[in-house]
Amino acid sequence: MGVEFSKYLQVVPVEAIPGMVVVHLPVHGDNRGWFKENWQREKMLAAGLPDFAPVQNNISFNAIAGTTRGIHAEPWDKYVSVATGRIFGAWVDLREGPSFGNTFTIELDASMAVFVPRGVGNAFQTLEDGTAYVYLVNDHWSAEAQSHYTFLNLADETAAIEWPIPLANAELSDKDRQHPRLKDVVPMAPRRTLVLGAAGQLGLALREAYAGVGHVDFAARAEFDLANPEHHAATNWRDYDTVINAGAYTKVDEAETADGRRDAWAANVTGVALLAKTCTQHGLTLVHVSSDYVFDGTQPLHTEAEPVSPLGVYGQTKAAGEAVVSTVPRHYIVRTSWVIGEGNNFVSTMQNLACRGIKPTVVNDQIGRLTFTKDLAAGIQHLLDAGAEYGIYNLSNGGEPTNWADIAQDVYRNVGRPAEDVVGVTTAAYFHGKEAAQRPLNSALDLTKIVDSGYTPAPQREALRLYLGDHLAGPMHKVSPGIELGS
Structure with missing residues (x-):
């Protein structure tokens, strides 16, 4: 034949x-x-x-x-x-x-x-x-x-x-x-997913989202430091198919200092470059979480195609990290904004202040949407499970964009305090005389692409009510002395 x-x-x-x-x-x-x-x-x-x-x-x-x-x-x-x-x-x-x-x-x-x-x-x-x-x-x-x-x-x-x-x-x-x-025969198990930065707000939400799933591993920074080549070399990458990078340096104002600048670039660029190289060499899918701070906030709605234009060091490192990750053949860059999860954050701080009867001053000219880590984790799961086209995706909660003061007033109402206890002020007035990084005044992300992929995030006010309901039923959060209201 x-x-x-x-x-x-x-x-x-x-x-x-x-x-x-x-x-x-x-x-x-x-x-x-x-x-x-x-x-x-x-x-x-x-x-x-x-x-x-x-x-x-x-x-x-x-x-x-x-x-x-x-x-x-x-x-x-x-x-x-x-x-x-x-x-x-x-x-x-x-x-x-x-x-x-x-x-x-x-x-x-x-x-x-x-x-x-x-x-x-x-x-x-x-x-x-x-x-x-x-x-x-x-x-x-x-x-x-x-x-x-x-x-x-x-x-x-x-x-x-x-x-x-x-x-x-x-x-x-x-x-x-x-x-x-x-x-x-013992069946061959699927390749595993590795979640890095697993002790942070998003990392904790991913732990909950993947609870009971046997093929997902979690590593906090102490266990896997992105910027440490030895940690990359010691990992058996043959066992993995996907890496979710949920860790980052996020101290926006400290990034403007000499030490902070070095730390931000080490975590958000040098470490990410090592991870991108690893994922390319081993054919892994890399999910990388980025930020609205890659934009200068001059556009009313930021699309995935908008050129980056960061204002400060933190935003510059996130934009550089995006550029590095984009070279990985199988990548998802997930841009998000105003992240709220477990631990100290804007919403938990406002809740604490409301319960103590304090009347805060909060900026009212920064516009955007909250992103609750539960919804962010679910969106990442969706992209991976659906095999969505690789590339950049904006992902925040949905609904009409609002400002920080309005969100603070919502928190006060939910805990039974007068919304008028929250005093709105401009960003310029709030930071007058303070050493602070520039913030984008408009952080609203266009969600069309993620919705078209099959995932519709919950409206931010609905998600806020659920979050407050869970946290009012639990122990009171301690206010971090370093947190900046409205930042």
Whole structure:
């Protein structure tokens, strides 16, 4: 049987095994032989093949027909094809999940290839002498990597693979004969998600959002310092698929000082650059949280396409961090504003002041929306779960933009104090005579893109009422002596 010529490039999904596809390859032949583009990234991505970034090419030469190898599930993706001869290929899904145990078989010649996702068991039997089996993989083989393989016996009764040449007459290794049956196979777990900055406001919300999910790890700064190369080198990135960077230097005014400037750049740029390099090298998805401070606040509504124009050092470091993260092939930059979560923040401070009968002065000319960390965490989950298009997304709570004084008055009303206890004042008047960074006067973010992706954040006033209800029922928050009202 010869090679099939005159095909057009086509990628066909395998229904039984999610993520697996069969690729039909154009092969051009004449009196001299044939030629094909076995792997052509641009064309194949356009046809629907995943961009799996192969780093190693292996060839298995098989001298006689009936040579049978497998069933091996490796911790990487594979692109399988034939250089010479023919094979009967068999694949069994050995990943944790509802498709565990599903089987797919097909005969391959040089005009076909198969993309095999990580964790899917791979096996083949040669149908001709002198068959060369070729596979590209997106991780480097090592003895340590082999310890993460999952195996299945070629003769497993549940998979019930109908080998063209009975296994009793086939050429097998002793090792392959000893692999376990499906009932004894431990499914390959999915790659994990790593949340960095897990002790901060957003980190705590992500802990709650992913509570009970077994494949998410959390690391506070003491456990993983972005700016420390040793922490990057000590992590086994093969185990991960996604990193959520929820940590940052956020002391807006201290960033204007000599020490603060160094700390802000170290955390928000140097550390982020190391993380971006790591994610690019290992093919990871990077979720990075940014800020409305990348804008100067002169536009009434900030879209994702607006050029950055930061006013102060903090905003400059966040803008630089965005530029670095944008170089990672698989990235989400999530811009947010006026973040409210567990711990000291504007809302908890206003609640404390209201309960103590204090009448604060709060700025009334900075316009924007609150972002409650519960909703921010849910939005990040949505982007990852939905497989949304990579890029920048604005994400805050919804509703009409308002100002800090109005929010403070809402807090006072909710705790039974007169709204008139809150006195509004301009930013210029509030910071007169104080050393403070410039703030964008308009921080309202256009939410069209995140809504179009399928996630609609709760209105900020509704979210505020829920937050206050939870916190009025709990212990009173202590006011941080360093917090600036309205900042």
